[in-house]
């Protein structure tokens with residue numbers, strides 16, 4: 001069973017994904033998290049991806065598609081997929097792989113937030129560079145020290161993402177509108193179960209809404 005989180009940067013996909021994984025039994029697949037780990041470890045892919053990510057552009061499909069399809073698992077896998085597909089050709093590649101695996105998309109959760117709110121949220125968002133957990137800062141220059149949930153003996157190393165600067169945020173929102181948003185129509189035309197989620201409320205309100213559509 002595959003659940004896809006679709007929405008612009010700052011819609012809260014990563015935050016909701018962690019709540020979904022805590023409550024329901026899913027393997028979490030986030031292309032953004034995978035790529036940030038590659039960048040952090042300065043791998044070959046990380047070095048290539050970094051320049052695209054910092055500018056707010058999509059990393060070319062040739063690097064992404066393989067990375068994700070290798071992680072889809074077997075027939076009964078329960079995947080929560082965040083950040084993929086990001087354009088029609090990725091959506092087509094995903095369909096092809098799911099058909100080959102006899103898997104289906106159970107639901108696409110399409111999270112909607114207006115641009116002003118997105119920009120607002122992204123200006124105080126940070127992530128742990130160890131576990132990728134999202135954090136909300138009180139102000140953009142706040143220094144947070146928090147115990148890491150994934151490695152309890154460590155402190156999270158919390159940093160504002162390199163791509164959460166105003167120029168890159170503006171670019172990512174444009175890329176979302178031009179390349180990613182057309183996926184909504186693509187899935188509707190294919191009769192894939194796609195639900196619109198109003199993602200303007202509190203984290204808990206949004207999670208309540210999302211939970212209604214996750215079939216266990």
Ligand code: AMP
Pocket residue numbers: 009031032033035052053054056057058059060061064082083084085086090163172
């Ligand atoms: P995210 O954490 O999902 O906001 O992704 C951060 C950045 O990683 C994006 O702005 C892209 O540069 C890159 N990225 C993540 N997922 C993809 C994808 N499916 N295709 C291409 N680039 C991606």
